[in-house]
Amino acid sequence: MRIGLLTEGGYPYVSGEAGLWCDRLVRGLEQHEFDVYALSRSERQEAEGWVPLPPQVSRVRTASLWDVEDDGVVHGRRARRRFAECYGELAAALCTTAPVGSSAYSAHSAYSERASEAASEGESALEADRFANALYGLAELARDEGGLPSALRSETAVRALERACRAPGAHRSAREARVPDLLAVAARIERALRPLSLDWYEDDGLGAVDLCHAASGGTAALPGLLARHFCDVPLLVTEYGVRLRTHYLTEPDAPPAIRSLLAAFHGRLAAETYRRAAVITPGNTHARRWQERCGADRAKLRTVHPGMDATPFAETGESPEGADPHTLVWVGRVEPTKDLVSLLHAFAEIRRAEPGARLRIVGAATGPEGAAYLAHCRGLAAQLFPDEADGPHAVGRNPVSFEETGGPELPSRADAYGAGALVVLSSVVEGFPSGLVEAMFCGRATVSTDVGAVVEAIGGTGLVVPPRNPRALAEACVVLLRDPERRERLGAAARARALELFTVEQNVAAFHSIYLEILSRTPVRRVVLDDTGEPLPFAVPAEAHMPGRWTDSTARVVAWGGPGWATNAPVRATSPASATEGAR
Numbered sequence: 001m002r003i004g005l006l007t008e009g010g011y012p013y014v015s016g017e018a019g020l021w022c023d024r025l026v027r028g029l030e031q032h033e034f035d036v037y038a039l040s041r042s043e044r045q046e047a048e049g050w051v052p053l054p055p056q057v058s059r060v061r062t063a064s065l066w067d068v069e070d071d072g073v074v075h076g077r078r079a080r081r082r083f084a085e086c087y088g089e090l091a092a093a094l095c096t097t098a099p100v101g102s103s104a105y106s107a108h109s110a111y112s113e114r115a116s117e118a119a120s121e122g123e124s125a126l127e128a129d130r131f132a133n134a135l136y137g138l139a140e141l142a143r144d145e146g147g148l149p150s151a152l153r154s155e156t157a158v159r160a161l162e163r164a165c166r167a168p169g170a171h172r173s174a175r176e177a178r179v180p181d182l183l184a185v186a187a188r189i190e191r192a193l194r195p196l197s198l199d200w201y202e203d204d205g206l207g208a209v210d211l212c213h214a215a216s217g218g219t220a221a222l223p224g225l226l227a228r229h230f231c232d233v234p235l236l237v238t239e240y241g242v243r244l245r246t247h248y249l250t251e252p253d254a255p256p257a258i259r260s261l262l263a264a265f266h267g268r269l270a271a272e273t274y275r276r277a278a279v280i281t282p283g284n285t286h287a288r289r290w291q292e293r294c295g296a297d298r299a300k301l302r303t304v305h306p307g308m309d310a311t312p313f314a315e316t317g318e319s320p321e322g323a324d325p326h327t328l329v330w331v332g333r334v335e336p337t338k339d340l341v342s343l344l345h346a347f348a349e350i351r352r353a354e355p356g357a358r359l360r361i362v363g364a365a366t367g368p369e370g371a372a373y374l375a376h377c378r379g380l381a382a383q384l385f386p387d388e389a390d391g392p393h394a395v396g397r398n399p400v401s402f403e404e405t406g407g408p409e410l411p412s413r414a415d416a417y418g419a420g421a422l423v424v425l426s427s428v429v430e431g432f433p434s435g436l437v438e439a440m441f442c443g444r445a446t447v448s449t450d451v452g453a454v455v456e457a458i459g460g461t462g463l464v465v466p467p468r469n470p471r472a473l474a475e476a477c478v479v480l481l482r483d484p485e486r487r488e489r490l491g492a493a494a495r496a497r498a499l500e501l502f503t504v505e506q507n508v509a510a511f512h513s514i515y516l517e518i519l520s521r522t523p524v525r526r527v528v529l530d531d532t533g534e535p536l537p538f539a540v541p542a543e544a545h546m547p548g549r550w551t552d553s554t555a556r557v558v559a560w561g562g563p564g565w566a567t568n569a570p571v572r573a574t575s576p577a578s579a580t581e582g583a584r
Helices: 019-028 043-048 077-095 109-145 155-166 179-192 218-231 243-250 256-276 285-293 311-318 340-353 367-384 413-418 434-441 454-458 470-481 484-501 504-520 576-583
Strands: 002-008 033-040 057-064 211-214 235-239 279-282 324-331 358-362 400-403 420-425 445-449 463-465 526-529 556-559
Touching (some): 002 019, 019 504, 033 218, 077 109, 077 155, 077 256, 109 218, 109 256, 155 179, 179 218, 211 218, 211 504, 218 235, 218 256, 235 256, 235 504, 279 504, 311 434, 324 413, 324 434, 324 470, 340 358, 340 367, 367 400, 413 434, 420 470, 420 484, 434 445, 434 454, 434 484, 445 454, 445 470, 445 484, 463 470
Parallel strands (some): 002 033, 002 211, 033 057, 211 235, 235 279, 324 358, 324 420
Antiparallel strands (some): 526 556
């Protein structure tokens, strides 16, 4: 089958989110054909280029989310009026809140509660429909007029947003929005809605694919929504991190009005995406809970864990005896959410219980914030652990070392995990802990904080403690440092669990099955004719696109807005004889 893979800031670019996962998926499903539709986030990302593409990638189309260009489109009076109406409805859906029922208790409280909940759900559904109608109205206008970038940045858009914020029924934070806040929100919405103006939704674009697979939610899934709206192409949405959660985590210091309006936008867009998607595949239970909170139907949810390549860690996992029994290892990207400060304070308590223990922090800082945090952690380590020497004439050595992979001592991440008997994760925020899974591939026992999908990943193969609790982290580490047999048992169990659940092979097999499931439930968008010229019912099962002798050769195809290759090689219809043989 032909898959339209939708990405934002990732594949096929060298740098970006989900790039490695998408590359493994495409290479693993070599029997399918992929058209990649990629949105880039920065000029640097585009300059770095693409990863090498396998032959099953037949086409790549890209668009930018970072540059601002004048599209040169001059809209007439009717188009401007349509835009003002649609954008005004969109803004109103973001600013309006559902009425909250009274919480006072009475003899009829149970009935009142149910009635209030029903009214709230009805109001929410109306606002969701209002947002969807406005969104598709803007999409149709963009298709008719050749794009809307200048309109989405215009004074008309800002004034519509201001009217919605000042209208009766707008929530408090929206009413408090000032002009700079409105300008910032309008600019962010314009960037998120930039896919509305792309020419991807014709019969030779996304209308030619059998299935759209969005590698994330938000803006990446918007082309899939429009392909479903214009061409009735089914949509699959995969999320390893929910965009609304990311918004809350990455902009804690933004003004309340901006945070509120953008959260409303991301929430409405997520709800519409989940409503229109055929299947939603969260990468873990943590993401699944966020999706359900944003309105996803549980019947559509299929948890598919990320697929990771276990090969680089095989040698380390098969020889756990090479680890230093007194060394703890932390591996990752150095940033404040990893809470290395708590880890260092925990290690101070570990040293009091186990004076021979050592801690190796392996990772690099990214950006100025990460560099400042790394410098702070180095200073704290020097303060907590003065250099030690074995004798009066020996050179002192700090029990905490800060290192990076790629050197002669630690050539790879597998070598970093193999350097210690115990791997520690001290994060306060975490999505899916890929580093923890790498440690499991290496057969290492782990001590982790209970954040994100950590418990789901390790199951019962490691110890879990509350975040921001150095004493609990220290106690768990000391327990395992003093019990080598338990460490060995946990490490072996962790490796077995990782090989069973988190490999590339299981990830590819899961998506292959989901592709077939979606296609088997999707109405045929091409008419297959028999020898007499009559339509042949049930002539194009999902399996008809797969290699093998599934069908007979007596039918011809008439494509309705389908891909060009559909008319070159006829789709064969199943004959009565072969159907009988299959039933046996």
